[in-house]
Amino acid sequence: MSYQTSFHILVLDKLSVEVERLLQLLKDSGYKVTHTADSQEALRLCLASAPDLIIVNIDERDRENIDFFRQAKSHFSTRSTPIIITTEAADHRKRVEYIEMGADDLVLKPYYPEEVVARVGNIFQDYKSPLISKTVERGFVGNLGEMDLIDLIQTMELGGKSGVIHLNRGDKEGQVYIYKGKIVDAVVEDYNSVERAFLHMLTWINGTFYVIFQDVAVNKPLTDNNQELFDEATKIIDQWRKVTGDLPSLHTQLVAVSDKPAHSLDYQEKQMLAAFKEPRTILQAIDHSEYDDIAGLKIIKSLLEMGLLIEQEVSYSEEKNKASLSHLNGLGPRRFKNKYSHIFAIFQRNKKGRDELTPPRTSVAGAAAEMQQIVAPKNKIHNRIRLTKAELLLIRQKLGA
């Protein structure tokens, strides 16, 4: 399942050639799309299925959609759902008013449907940002090392809560949907079945999570009895810990040894070996393997024992990246200690969650001095600009020419 298919877009507008083209383009882009021309129906759909984004057409002569927009912005379950307004309103004051009322974007009609799709993409891009604290008005964030998926589900089950658990491990992300403490859906990229996605995420014992309490569309629960699932999950996690205990760090880069004969290998081993034709980490290999995680790890272990996989030497520049982060951990050479150093202790918490993005490397002696000058850009916090362009223009106007 692609990432985009987990996004549901509700379009409230009368059907026209333009709207039909938009609906088709959104579907082609992988979004789940629901269309209605009736604002009451739209409201019902919002409450029933909690769309990830709403596109609503506002016609000044027709107040119904404006009322829908206001209701959507005031109801707790849809208040934080991004809304794009399409309108023919020529008056710029009216357009600014819509934005002030909470629209995330505004598109003038007639529009190019491609433009609307691009704007939808931009909004979701912001929501995919690794900076997750923006979304946790009614939830919490944390580290999977301290609280794993089972702990999280048990917590929600105890309170009979509904919401979405978002998990991140390395460059992968997944969601588990909980309705009144019961698991109703699980989504991970490349995993087509709910069960497989859920089992895969059980082994994410390193990484980050954030939980949003919200209404969740009710599907059939994955199981009527969470306890059975927890028992099974505990076995899987124990197995995972056991197998990983026999392996180097999952961030270790391995590469296939090309001059060793591999003809005695079975099909699975050959396939896994081929995955290491170019150096990659163990985690990357199992994430992209067609086998379940534990089976994948066992194959890698066997290939390592046969000497067909070896640890990859890291380049000097990679090592510099690691050193650049070491001052944050307090483990390696510190960049400098000044009166502002304390400020950046706050980033450690954020960085801790992002460690998965930067695999640890083996050491290279003698590089420490130069290492201190380098900073890994991909670990930066990226701020989303939380005002719209129209609002910024208003500020600019207030400040004067």
Next chain:
Amino acid sequence: MSFLSIQKDTHRIGEFIVAGPSLTLQKRFITHLCNEVIITNNNTVFGRSKVTDELQLFFYGIGEKEQYVDFAWDLLAPKMLGYILVFNWYDGNEFSSAQQLLDELSSQIDCHGIVVGDVSEMSLPIDPKIYEQGFSFSPKLYFTLWDSTIKSDAKNVLKILVDSLINHFE
């Protein structure tokens, strides 16, 4: 639901951090821009400026006391629109402190910001070597000089920062 209550729900806020080695300059910058300024007993400064009934700007001067500064960054850094780093252009120590702070900020957070050297208090000439290293700027960072005694200068500083945010959309 009445329209008034909806308005209340849809208040929009743009937040800026005003940082730097001198709390006095932080206060001065915020006071020039805001019609409502609160100085807390933790030596942090908070200023509010109304743009429209629905849109306000908040400015946080985050002071010097370590425990509060730490807490303030924790809360504000992820949601701010950008930061304004103010320092006394003629004070070598403040120049170096601003350099260090900018380096740290640039390495940790990718957002818009402006470095502002106050030229209102010319003192004894300082060693030019202090300036040699300069500042390292990413494309989202700007530099300007200002006179902290002139109110309109603070507006000009904010204009540069807001323009850079607007350009981000283009």
